[in-house]
Amino acid sequence: MIAIIDYKAGNLTSVxxxxxxxGHAVEITHDLASIDQAERIIFPGVGxxxxxxxxxxxxxxxxxxxQALRQGKPxxxxxxxxxxxxxxxxxxxxxxxxxxxxGRVRKFPSPLLADGQRLKIPHMGWNRVDFRGAHxxxxxxxxxxxxxxxxxxxxxxxxGAEEIIxxxxxxxxxxxxxxxxxxxxxxxxxxxxxxxxxLRILENFCAWRPSC
Amino acid sequence: xxxxxxxxxLDVREGKTTKGVxxxxxxxxxxxxxxxxxxxxxxxxxxxxxxxxxxxxxRAIMIDVVRRTAEAIFIPFSVGGGIRxxxxxxxxxxxxxxxxSVNSAAVKNPEIIRQGAEAFGGQCIVLGMDVKxxxxxxxxxxxxxxxxxxxxxxxxxxxxxxxxxxxxxxxGEICLNSIDADGxxxxxxxxLTSLISANVSIPVIASGGAGTPEHIRAVLAEASADAALxxxxxxxxxxTVGGIKDYLHEHGIPARMAW
Numbered sequence: 001m002i003a004i005i006d007y008k009a010g011n012l013t014s015v016x017x018x019x020x021x022x023g024h025a026v027e028i029t030h031d032l033a034s035i036d037q038a039e040r041i042i043f044p045g046v047g048x049x050x051x052x053x054x055x056x057x058x059x060x061x062x063x064x065x066x067q068a069l070r071q072g073k074p075x076x077x078x079x080x081x082x083x084x085x086x087x088x089x090x091x092x093x094x095x096x097x098x099x100x101x102x103g104r105v106r107k108f109p110s111p112l113l114a115d116g117q118r119l120k121i122p123h124m125g126w127n128r129v130d131f132r133g134a135h136x137x138x139x140x141x142x143x144x145x146x147x148x149x150x151x152x153x154x155x156x157x158x159x160g161a162e163e164i165i166x167x168x169x170x171x172x173x174x175x176x177x178x179x180x181x182x183x184x185x186x187x188x189x190x191x192x193x194x195x196x197x198x199l200r201i202l203e204n205f206c207a208w209r210p211s212c
Numbered sequence: 213x214x215x216x217x218x219x220x221x222l223d224v225r226e227g228k229t230t231k232g233v234x235x236x237x238x239x240x241x242x243x244x245x246x247x248x249x250x251x252x253x254x255x256x257x258x259x260x261x262x263x264x265x266x267x268x269x270x271r272a273i274m275i276d277v278v279r280r281t282a283e284a285i286f287i288p289f290s291v292g293g294g295i296r297x298x299x300x301x302x303x304x305x306x307x308x309x310x311x312x313s314v315n316s317a318a319v320k321n322p323e324i325i326r327q328g329a330e331a332f333g334g335q336c337i338v339l340g341m342d343v344k345x346x347x348x349x350x351x352x353x354x355x356x357x358x359x360x361x362x363x364x365x366x367x368x369x370x371x372x373x374x375x376x377x378x379x380x381x382x383x384g385e386i387c388l389n390s391i392d393a394d395g396x397x398x399x400x401x402x403x404l405t406s407l408i409s410a411n412v413s414i415p416v417i418a419s420g421g422a423g424t425p426e427h428i429r430a431v432l433a434e435a436s437a438d439a440a441l442x443x444x445x446x447x448x449x450x451x452t453v454g455g456i457k458d459y460l461h462e463h464g465i466p467a468r469m470a471w
Contacts, residue, residue, distance in 0.1 A: 014310065021283065119214075125438065
C-alpha cells in the first residue's frame with residue numbers, strides 16, 4: 001500500500017486518483033500505524049508552510065516521516081510537501097521545517113523580470129524541467145515534456161549540497177524543481193496534474209527500489 | 213520558460229455537453245467526460261466546465277461528472293457556474309476539480325473569494341468576469357463595466373477595479389470574458405485583456421471571440437494574456453488543440469508541445 005500523508009494541507013484526492021489509476025493500492029491517511037506499514041509514502045500538499053508544519057507536529061507526522069526516511073522507505077514529496085522537507089521556509093515570517101534535506105525555501109522576488117517583462121506570481125502553469133543524472137524515478141521522460149506548477153516559493157539547496165539537485169526549471173531564473181537523495185525524491189510541480197509525463201514519474205516512483 | 217495555456221471550455225447542462233458540439237472521431241458528443249478525455253489526449257493544458265444547469269436540484273449531476281472526469285484526465289480542470297457558497301466550492305474540489313470559478317456570486321458577495329481562498333488556497337479560486345465596454349465615466353473610469361446575466365445586467369462596477377479587488381481578496385487567477393467579443397469569432401478584446409493583465413500580478417485567461425489561431429497568438433503575445441479560453445473553434449472540428457499549438461510554436465509563443 002502507498003500512504004498519502006494527510007496533514008490538512010489541501011486536496012489530496014487528485015494524487016490518490018492518479019496513483020489508483022496506475023493500479024496501485026493507495027490510502028490517504030494520518031494514522032501512524034498505517035504509515036508505518038505502508039510500502040511507500042507520498043508527501044503532497046498545498047497551502048502555507050507555517051500551518052502545515054504545525055499540523056504535522058500535532059499529528060506526530062514529522063517523526064513518522066523521519067523514521068520512514070531512516071528505514072529506507074521510498075518517499076515522494078510534491079509541492080508544499082517538497083518545500084517543508086527542507087530546513088526552513090521564508091513563508092509565514094520564517095518557518096523551521098523538517099530538515100530532511102539541506103536548504104531553505106524562498107519567495108520569488110517581486111518584481112520578477114524576464115526580458116524586461118514582469119512575470120506573474122504564483123508561477124502557475126506548464127513549464128519544463130531539465131533533469132540531470134539518471135535517477136530511476138525520472139527515467140523514460142521525453143525532454144520536451146512540461147509539468148504543471150503552482151507556487152510562489154521555491155527551494156534553494158544549500159551551497160555544497162548541489163549533488164541532490166536532479167532537476168531545474170527556469171522562471172525568471174533557474175530554480176531547483178526536483179531533488180533526490182537516497183530513498184527520497186521530491187518535486188516542486190504536480191505530477192498528478194502533469195499529463196502522461198507526470199503519470200510516468202508516479203509510475204516510476206511506484207516501481208522504484210532505492211539501493212541505500 | 214512558462215508555457216501559455218490553451219484551455220477548451222465545455223458548457224454542461226444536467227450532465228450533458230451543449231452547443232451541439234460535434235467531433236468527427238468516435239467521441240460521444242453528449243458526454244462531458246468523453247470530451248474531456250478527447251481534449252486531454254489532444255494536448256489541452258487545462259479544461260473548464262461551465263455548468264449551465266438551471267434547476268438547483270439537478271446540480272448533484274455535475275458533481276458526478278467532475279468525479280468521473282477526475283478519474284479520466286490528469287491535467288487541471290475548473291468548474292464554474294452555480295458556485296455560490298464555500299460548500300459548493302468544497303463539493304466540486306473534493307470531487308476532483310483543481311479550481312472553482314466564481315462570477316456573479318462574487319459580484320454580489322465579494323467575501324466568497326476571501327472565504328474560498330482561506331479555506332482552499334487562492335490557487336484554486338478563479339475570478340470569472342463578464343465585461344462590456346461602456347462610456348468612460350467617473351464611476352467606470354476604465355470604460356469597461358462588470359456585467360452579469362450574460363451581459364443583460366450592468367453592475368455599476370469598473371472592470372479594472374474589480375480585477376484588482378478580486379486579487380486583493382485572494383483570487384489566484386482571473387478569467388476575463390468580453391461579452392462584446394463573445395461569439396463573434398473576430399478575435400479577443402485586446403485592449404481590455406491588455407489593460408487587466410498589465411494591472412494585476414495574477415494570471416489572466418482571455419475569453420471570448422476566438423475564431424482563428426492568429427487570434428490566440430495575438431492575445432497571448434500582444435495583450436499579455438497568460439492563457440486563452442477556446443470553445444467553438446475546436447468543438448466543431450474546425451481546428452484542433454494540437455494544430456493551434458503548432459501555429460503558436462511556429463510564431464515563437466511558448467506552448468506545451470509534447471504530451
